[in-house]
Amino acid sequence: MSDVQRDVALPDLVAEGYELDALVSAQADWSKDTPAVGWTIAHQIAHLASADANVLIAIRTPEAFDAVLKHAENLGPRYRDVDAAEGAALPRAQLLEQWRAGRIEVAAALRDIPLDQAFPWYGAELTAKLMVPLRLMETWAHGQDIFDTLGVTRHATSRLRPIAAMGVVGRELSFYTAELPTPAEPFRVELTGPDGETWAWGPADAEQRVRGSALDFCLRVTRRRPLAETDLTAVGADARKWLEIARIFL
Template structure:
């Protein structure tokens, strides 16, 4: 299945809602003390992870419903860009688990409703380049999954990978040029071929054994596990710990710098960091 075509917005929003609901189920079941567990993101416990998701949903909603107010807030934050992600998460991280869950639920529901009403062709302002409603929905799904994975790591559980990962993989492919630019490297001029194996994903909704992007005859190629590609581009696992193969020097370089999220270059995870982790099971 070649995934170069943009997904339908309504279908994207269904998947976004499902990704949020899956994480919500895990958070509901956690005892209060688990909210303070450290996650692989430096200095962030589980409460910080959820507070970050809640703040970003709120900022996204503002970009949809009040562009002028969003631009004013963005200007203020970007005037002191260092650490603003931590600062904005800290605002709500001290709420009680019940209050934080309500805040996150309300925000993500409001954002989904607002995105569904965006006029086709409108570009939404953001901290990076303007984006379509579909791109914003994809970005929110990617972040929900990635931060959910951090939470799963903190809890010692292994999320069940679903067909919704195709959106995470898609944004990973689409941000190739951004990754090169962020690392001050020359952007490749040729298209890459990406072939991802969907084996191991929850069978529900998986309509193809392989997800592909790019021309079949491309010289620069990446292949391997769909889950592992998503873990790489969201920087939740190190390349050395993943089942991914590259052909060509540019493709190989990309796998060392891939990054789906806006902002400065991320630090990622260390090789072997999770080698001793013994997942207890679980479903995000």
């Protein structure tokens, strides 16, 4: 990602937030359960707001991020649930305003930080090069849970492309998390974008191949849809296994 590419990706992140904002701000009841077990709409928004707050800590006061990591370490697997529950307990208007303000600040911080300047994150250091699509992916994925909860059809956009790219890069993570060896053979991924264009990664002559819509690929790698509910197809045993275990995050 160059500075020019960041200038393109950041508006996508902002637009994704506004689309979700328009949906949730029109809902008076945030206590509805979402597909994430134990999480309501309020929990989903609280999680996004908390993550944005942590991004700002990591960028602005990186030395203070140790406290964030220590808190997560102390809570262990319960960390995200406890964090989301704390935010969800806030009055709806207060949580909405907190999320809105945080989104604006994060976009500004990611716009202004030098592209190669590293800052701490969970388990590694990141730069704006990865954090921009990472925040886009999280906003889209948790937003999908809310769209599904409310039964609202979501229209696919070109904003899926950075998420799909993360999904392709996440192949190694998928096998690692499943405690399987990462295949050495190259993969070819061909996805149909929302406007009918083809998005492709990997050598054209690769024997391991994945095809399908960009939307379904993003739903799969973010664990929002089981493989059987997508149009994704695979050629090659390793490609088929990847679709079974695909993920972007731990």
